[in-house]
Amino acid sequence: MVPPPGIPDAVAEVNTGGSGEWFPAEQIRYYTNVFLVQDDKILLGYKKRGLGIHKYNGFGGKVEPNESTLDAAARELQEEAGITAPLEHVGVLLFVVPGDKWAHIDIFRAMEYSGTITESDEMRPEWFKTTNIPFDDMWDADRYWLPLLLSERHFSGRVDFEKQGDSFVLKKWWFGIHSSSKSQGASKST
Numbered sequence: 002m003v004p005p006p007g008i009p010d011a012v013a014e015v016n017t018g019g020s021g022e023w024f025p026a027e028q029i030r031y032y033t034n035v036f037l038v039q040d041d042k043i044l045l046g047y048k049k050r051g052l053g054i055h056k057y058n059g060f061g062g063k064v065e066p067n068e069s070t071l072d073a074a075a076r077e078l079q080e081e082a083g084i085t086a087p088l089e090h091v092g093v094l095l096f097v098v099p100g101d102k103w104a105h106i107d108i109f110r111a112m113e114y115s116g117t118i119t120e121s122d123e124m125r126p127e128w129f130k131t132t133n134i135p136f137d138d139m140w141d142a143d144r145y146w147l148p149l150l151l152s153e154r155h156f157s158g159r160v161d162f163e164k165q166g167d168s169f170v171l172k173k174w175w176f177g178i179h180s181s182s183k184s185q186g187a188s189k190s191t
């Protein structure tokens with residue numbers, strides 16, 4: 002299948018599914034999401050409030066006006082987990098819900114950090130073995146793309162959800178890797 006609207010043509014498909022047409026374009030809102038990976042462990046945060054409450058996720062949030070994505074990612078990691086880290090940009094995901102702004106999420110990976118991991122009002126940090134990631138308690142499509150982050154790929158993807166009450170029901174997804182494939186070169190943000 003060719004990449005869906007919003008994803009560059011050069012991205013090679015690795016996983017797709019669901020049915021129906023892709024939802025039409027809306028305005029875009031920019032977010033960040035940071036995953037800290039060390040040896041065979043990954044740091045996730047249990048979301049205590051707001052969008053994605055009661056799910057595990059990386060640390061991140063909205064990019065503020067006049068802020069770079071990298072600066073936003075570093076700020077959110079500090080605010081939500083109390084640490085700083087050299088961040089590598091590894092992926093872009095589009096999350097689409099009809100009638101809402103598209104969520105464009107820049108995904109970063111960190112392999113080391115400074116400071117003390119600290120619970121915040123928004124997130125309770127918790128280490129998991131990479132062989133035991135709590136996908137059943139995460140956003141539904143995370144199981145399809147998080148392995149790409151762990152295998153050090155550069156990836157892009159799109160997930161269309163339908164809102165049913167308070168739930169986001171997975172309708173269709175597409176994930177692909179970039180031809181350079183292995184990610185490289187950290188952007189220092191500490």
Ligand SMILES: Nc1ncnc2c1[nH]c(=O)n2[C@H]1C[C@H](O)[C@@H](COP(=O)(O)OP(=O)(O)OP(=O)(O)O)O1
Nearest residue numbers: 032033034051052058060061062063096104106140
């Ligand atoms: N489907 C979808 N839509 C929007 N955001 C997300 C998803 N899936 C996700 O994994 N995410 C991520 C992107 C961000 O890291 C968070 C959402 O950020 P949010 O908590 O709303 O932003 P903050 O700026 O931290 O929020 P406030 O401080 O304003 O409450 O989930």
